[in-house]
Amino acid sequence: MSQHLHPTSSRGPARRRGLFLASLLLLVGLLAVTAWNLTRSEALQVARRAYARGELTAALRAALDHLDRRPWSREAARVAAACLSRLDFAEAAEGYYARAGTLDLNDLQIRAYGLVRGNHRAKAIRAYEQILERWPGNVTALRRLAAVQFSENNIPQLLGLADRLIKIPGGAPIGHTLRGAVAHVERDREIAVAAFDHVLEVDPELKLMPLPRREFWSFYAADLIKVGRSEDAERYLKRALEESPDAELMNTLGRAYLQQGRLDEAERCFKEAAEWDRKDATALFNLGKIDLMRKHFESARDHLEQAHRREPQRIDVLHDLSRAHRLLGQTAESARVDREIEAAGDRAKRVRKDKDPWPRYAL
The missing domain is CATH 1.25.40 (Serine Threonine Protein Phosphatase 5, Tetratricopeptide repeat)
Known part of the structure; x- marks a missing residue:
């Protein structure tokens, strides 16, 4: 009898192991289904x-x-x-x-940019710093962090970000643009021009430069004129105006001609700009300045009166309008304009005190 029992007893443990494994697999399957349903x-x-x-x-x-x-x-x-x-x-x-x-990089970028748009500047700065701790060369994070730091006027941090961008492949146009924009706002004209020169060296078609093209040309040309490079400003502005007509850039081209003493060409630019933008006072103001230079005082007064009607608070317009009245012997009118200058100056001080610079512009 023992010979008949031996095979059966040897199969028992194996069967129990099989049943245990089957039960275990079933349990794992049930847990997986449960987890799937739960999530x-x-x-x-x-x-x-x-x-x-x-x-x-x-x-x-x-x-x-x-x-x-x-x-x-x-x-x-x-x-x-x-x-x-x-x-x-x-x-x-x-x-x-x-x-x-x-969170992955995309999630962190969405979060950080949401904080930027919500004007939570301190949190946005920290969010971008967290991205850069994990991805130090991320150009998007560097660029957007620079925009927030610019709004906070954190110049040392901005220049540090510019240096980092310049060293990263594909980041040099952004870094040099950042340096130029900071210098332009700080009125460091030589530094701004040098930085914008570098932008054109590394990105001649301005494909990677982050500013709107019009803004880049406006900054660059204005700084070129300030440092006495009006011929270069003329060349670049003609290129910009071929891309897209723009009253502000046409005004700046007129200023470049004015610096060169080419009054007729400057006048032509200012008249065209005045036609392109019938709300802005700059072109009419510049026409008034040319009239004053030519001693055409009545025409100067008329142009400056038109500019004043378009932008009543512009102090530079009021100063030249007062001068035109004085040169015409209209002392009462000149005194009236001088009172307007004083009132406009007081208003300008209040505006500067209350103004929040965010966002100055978005890189």
């Missing part, structure tokens, strides 16, 4: 698809619906946070980012 829902699928299509409100609604039933879902929290950032609810997004766990 997935139709609402999350809807949120994903809506976000991919750029339908942010619908994506946010679906993500929040998923979170109502599964508050631990990191993916739904990430979608909700990104939607809120892109919809300009940066503060509301912060709690969802905290629930989303580790």
Whole structure:
């Protein structure tokens, strides 16, 4: 009998092991299904698809619906946070980012830019610094951090960012532009011109330079004129005006001619600029200056009166208008304009005191 029992007893442990493994696999499968059900829902699928299509409100609604039933879902929290950032609810997004766990570069960029758009400058600076701690050469983060630092007038930090950009492949045009823009605002004309010269050396077609092209040419040409390089300003402004007619650039071209003593060509530029922009006073002001130089005092007064009607608070216009009245012997009118100058000066001081520079411009 023992010979018959031996084979059966040897198969028992193997069978039990098989049953145990089968049970274990079943349990693992059930846990996987349970985990899938706990972390997935139709609402999350809807949120994903809506976000991919750029339908942010619908994506946010679906993500929040998923979170109502599964508050631990990191993916739904990430979608909700990104939607809120892109919809300009940066503060509301912060709690969802905290629930989303580790964020990738794209998530961090969305968060940081949302803080920029929401004017949360200190938080935006820290957000971009966090990106750069993990990705030191990220040009987008460096550029946007520079824009925020510019709004805070943090010059040392700005120049440090410019140096970092200049050393990064593809970042040199941005870095040199940043240096030039800072110097332009600080009225360091020689430094600004040198920086903008470098921009054209490394990016002659201005494909990587981050400023609007019109703004770049405006800054560069104005600084060139200030340092006495009016011929270079003329050359670059003609190039810019071939790309797109612009009243401000045409005015600046007239100033370049004026510096060269070419009054007829300057006058032609100012008249054309006045036609292009019937709200701006600059062209009429410049025509008045030419009239004063030619001693055509009545024409100067008329041009300056027109400029004053367009921009009543411009003190430079008022000064020349007062002068034109005096040269015509109109002392009462000159005194009246002088009183306007004093009142306009007081208003300008109040505006400068209250003005918030954010954003000066976005790099």
